[in-house]
Amino acid sequence: MSARTAATLLFALPLFALAADPLPSWNQGPAKKSIIEFVETVTTPDSKGFVQPEARIAVFDNDGTLWSEQPGYFEELFAFDEIKRMAPQHPEWKDQQPFKAVLENDHKALAESGMEGLLKIFMTTHAGLTTDEFRDNVQRWLSSARHPTSGKPYTEMVYQPMLEVLAYLRSQGFKPYIVSGGDTGFMRVFAEEVYGIPPEHVIGSTFVTEYQVKDGKPSILRTAKIAHNDDGPGKPVSIDSVIGRRPILAFGNSDGDLQMLQWTAAGDGPRLMGLVHHTDAKREWAYDKDSKIGRLDKALDQAKQQDWTIVDMASQWRRIYPFETSANEQQQ
Amino acid sequence: MSARTAATLLFALPLFALAADPLPSWNQGPAKKSIIEFVETVTTPDSKGFVQPEARIAVFDNDGTLWSEQPGYFEELFAFDEIKRMAPQHPEWKDQQPFKAVLENDHKALAESGMEGLLKIFMTTHAGLTTDEFRDNVQRWLSSARHPTSGKPYTEMVYQPMLEVLAYLRSQGFKPYIVSGGDTGFMRVFAEEVYGIPPEHVIGSTFVTEYQVKDGKPSILRTAKIAHNDDGPGKPVSIDSVIGRRPILAFGNSDGDLQMLQWTAAGDGPRLMGLVHHTDAKREWAYDKDSKIGRLDKALDQAKQQDWTIVDMASQWRRIYPFETSANEQQQ
Numbered sequence: 001m002s003a004r005t006a007a008t009l010l011f012a013l014p015l016f017a018l019a020a021d022p023l024p025s026w027n028q029g030p031a032k033k034s035i036i037e038f039v040e041t042v043t044t045p046d047s048k049g050f051v052q053p054e055a056r057i058a059v060f061d062n063d064g065t066l067w068s069e070q071p072g073y074f075e076e077l078f079a080f081d082e083i084k085r086m087a088p089q090h091p092e093w094k095d096q097q098p099f100k101a102v103l104e105n106d107h108k109a110l111a112e113s114g115m116e117g118l119l120k121i122f123m124t125t126h127a128g129l130t131t132d133e134f135r136d137n138v139q140r141w142l143s144s145a146r147h148p149t150s151g152k153p154y155t156e157m158v159y160q161p162m163l164e165v166l167a168y169l170r171s172q173g174f175k176p177y178i179v180s181g182g183d184t185g186f187m188r189v190f191a192e193e194v195y196g197i198p199p200e201h202v203i204g205s206t207f208v209t210e211y212q213v214k215d216g217k218p219s220i221l222r223t224a225k226i227a228h229n230d231d232g233p234g235k236p237v238s239i240d241s242v243i244g245r246r247p248i249l250a251f252g253n254s255d256g257d258l259q260m261l262q263w264t265a266a267g268d269g270p271r272l273m274g275l276v277h278h279t280d281a282k283r284e285w286a287y288d289k290d291s292k293i294g295r296l297d298k299a300l301d302q303a304k305q306q307d308w309t310i311v312d313m314a315s316q317w318r319r320i321y322p323f324e325t326s327a328n329e330q331q332q
Numbered sequence: 333m334s335a336r337t338a339a340t341l342l343f344a345l346p347l348f349a350l351a352a353d354p355l356p357s358w359n360q361g362p363a364k365k366s367i368i369e370f371v372e373t374v375t376t377p378d379s380k381g382f383v384q385p386e387a388r389i390a391v392f393d394n395d396g397t398l399w400s401e402q403p404g405y406f407e408e409l410f411a412f413d414e415i416k417r418m419a420p421q422h423p424e425w426k427d428q429q430p431f432k433a434v435l436e437n438d439h440k441a442l443a444e445s446g447m448e449g450l451l452k453i454f455m456t457t458h459a460g461l462t463t464d465e466f467r468d469n470v471q472r473w474l475s476s477a478r479h480p481t482s483g484k485p486y487t488e489m490v491y492q493p494m495l496e497v498l499a500y501l502r503s504q505g506f507k508p509y510i511v512s513g514g515d516t517g518f519m520r521v522f523a524e525e526v527y528g529i530p531p532e533h534v535i536g537s538t539f540v541t542e543y544q545v546k547d548g549k550p551s552i553l554r555t556a557k558i559a560h561n562d563d564g565p566g567k568p569v570s571i572d573s574v575i576g577r578r579p580i581l582a583f584g585n586s587d588g589d590l591q592m593l594q595w596t597a598a599g600d601g602p603r604l605m606g607l608v609h610h611t612d613a614k615r616e617w618a619y620d621k622d623s624k625i626g627r628l629d630k631a632l633d634q635a636k637q638q639d640w641t642i643v644d645m646a647s648q649w650r651r652i653y654p655f656e657t658s659a660n661e662q663q664q
Contacts, residue, residue: 185576199576199577200575200577209569209572210565210569211565211591211595217598218568218591218598220569227559233542234543236550236552237543237552240463240541241516241538242532243531243532244531244532244534259550266549266550
């Protein structure tokens with residue numbers, strides 16, 4: 001190859017990259033169109049809606065938006081598995097609720113223990129240990145646990161179309177953040193490897209932590225006190241506290257994301273507010289207004305009223321998970 | 333100029349940039365040497381101590397480390413000025429401490445009101461308003477207020493040598509963060525313009541905030557409850573909570589920075605722990621063990637024991653402020 005040919009190829013590459021479809025797992029439809037149009041508007045230097053790269057803040061809920069949340073929030077399933085792992089050191093749990101229910105897979109008794117029971121399970125598995133110990137526990141679980149219906153590792157239950165959105169946004173100078181109800185320390189264990197989102201861009205619920213020094217070695221203890229609940233109105237609050245800039249793009253899937261979407265929408269200039277609508281009982285799950293997990297009711301109404309981007313999973317997504325071999329083509 | 337000459341110049345530029353002194357306001361001395369040696373170690377790809385760019389987290393205290401903190405913390409002086417600005421709407425303050433003391437510049441009465449009085453002043457000026465309103469108040473003050481002894485805008489009372497360290501680190505792939513006792517929202521108003529540190533890299537003390545919607549317009553209210561005190565052990569706690577990575581470089585100037593320095597030092601691989609030691613009564617201020625503001629006692633002892641980088645301001649800094657026209661050359 002002559003030097004001249006090589007140079008021509010080199011210069012041709014960026015054009016080629018631009019021409020390639022950045023969202024191949026999305027069907028040609030209104031959702032894909034609105035995402036691409038938005039990104040082109042804010043990244044075109046002579047566009048009226050141009051946004052400087054440093055202000056291209058994009059926020060994503062995690063459960064139900066980047067990965068599945070059925071048959072239960074994955075972090076809850078982690079907590080149940082941790083109780084089972086810890087049980088040999090706690091023989092008293094055999095007769096104590098809510099632990100007994102978890103150990104016996106007694107869903108009825110567990111449901112009866114209510115929020116109080118669930119909180120007890122969370123405090124037992126998420127608090128009273130150092131941040132390093134907690135990270136190790138999450139890492140161990142992620143590497144061995146399997147999703148109850150698919151049999152896949154939890155980190156494979158992520159949405160291929162959303163991975164493509166994250167990569168596309170990054171390629172266009174955006175900084176994608178996770179802003180989600182899950183524990184920050186839990187999500188940080190896999191967010192970088194799975195989503196390409198580094199620890200400092202993961203915002204979630206937090207426990208009050210304490211700096212301690214033992215035998216000259218400092219560590220950070222997770223106490224049994226919740227510092228921040230990153231759900232609903234807690235989301236704009238954490239966005240303001242941690243990022244200090246208003247996002248120009250926000251993606252969620254439930255009423256817990258409504259305030260984050262409102263906060264994003266209320267800024268000046270072009271905005272994209274997106275909702276993943278779980279409508280695909282065959283390939284994933286179908287649920288909205290009446291679901292206990294990821295209830296989508298008020299946010300769906302507001303999205304319709306204000307013309308936000310509603311992603312009808314069944315029709316808009318060609319493929320759901322990266323491990324799927326067949327794809328669902330739809331004509332719009 | 334021929335195309336060939338232009339190309340040669342172009343290729344020569346990076347080498348030229350490398351050869352230039354990245355820290356011209358530092359005298360040739362042990363502090364400058366340790367900073368440059370550390371940066372070269374962690375950025376040289378074949379060095380044993382090489383650190384990937386994404387892990388090059390550097391944290392800096394603000395008051396007394398990046399800008400002066402005498403004759404009082406600048407944010408405290410802001411709070412006093414705000415009380416004066418708000419006084420016409422509060423005629424009752426004429427007879428109420430600690431407000432009366434502030435309005436009459438009565439330092440003795442103010443000191444007598446103690447921490448409780450100071451807290452009342454902070455709550456009055458920092459809480460009960462939206463984050464946007466607070467930002468506007470800080471902006472207005474910064475643009476008009478002058479430092480009581482130098483007569484300069486507060487944002488010019490920054491240390492030129494530290495601005496050079498920040499720029500040098502950034503040029504070498506580091507992400508410098510502020511981790512400081514000041515209010516996060518206060519520091520974000522000027523950190524980007526003055527230090528080149530964007531809002532999302534500013535970590536400080538915070539109030540509990542609340543999302544509220546009035547007439548369809550959402551805002552974030554700063555309530556009168558402290559959420560996080562970013563001082564002492566609060567610093568490693570916020571570093572872990574917000575960044576989620578351990579810094580490899582930390583710079584402070586007082587005992588309030590000790591835990592942040594310890595936390596940084598306790599990581600694996602090369603580390604730089606730095607302390608600005610205020611030893612220059614002529615050009616800035618001289619204070620350490622006995623100072624009420626920025627007391628440096630235990631941290632200085634530990635720095636000496638563990639061979640941290642102590643920056644003796646009088647001997648190591650050629651120039652203190654950007655506005656200085658003469659420079660203090662010292663032979664080491």
